[in-house]
Amino acid sequence: QVQLVESGGGLVQAGGSLRLSCAASGRTFSSYAMGWFRQAPGKEREFVAAISWSGGSTYYADSVKGRFTISRDNAKNTVYLQMSSLKPEDTAVYFCAATAIYISARRSDYRYWGQGTQVTVSS
Numbered sequence: 512q513v514q515l516v517e518s519g520g521g522l523v524q525a526g527g528s529l530r531l532s533c534a535a536s537g538r539t540f541s542s543y544a545m546g547w548f549r550q551a552p553g554k555e556r557e558f559v560a561a562i563s564w565s566g567g568s569t570y571y572a573d574s575v576k577g578r579f580t581i582s583r584d585n586a587k588n589t590v591y592l593q594m595s596s597l598k599p600e601d602t603a604v605y606f607c608a609a610t611a612i613y614i615s616a617r618r619s620d621y622r623y624w625g626q627g628t629q630v631t632v633s634s
Contacts, residue, residue, distance in 0.1 A: 519532050533591070540588040547581060575601075604628065
């Protein structure tokens with residue numbers, strides 16, 4: 512069992528930056544690949560970024576590539592999403608999730624989910 516709690520969301524102007532954190536409980540955090548997803552009002556939850564259990568592999572949605580960076584600190588049981596050059600279309604609730612699969616962009620592969628944190632980007 513893994514419990515996930517996101518933090519770091521908020522209101523930021525377009526062009527600004529935010530860093531999201533996702534703290535995980537449990538001693539097996541380092542055995543899970545982690546992902547970030549987001550859901551805007553009226554839209555499907557979509558993949559943002561993923562990182563392997565070791566942190567050695569990462570994968571990004573085209574819409575955030577070059578602007579967002581996913582990282583993890585297994586000693587702190589935490590995964591991060593550094594977001595830069597934010598755009599109004601990045602506004603969404605951001606969720607972190609854990610999967611036993613090496614690395615995945617598919618929502619259905621993720622077994623554990625956090626409650627989400629709101630990110631709002633004003634123009």
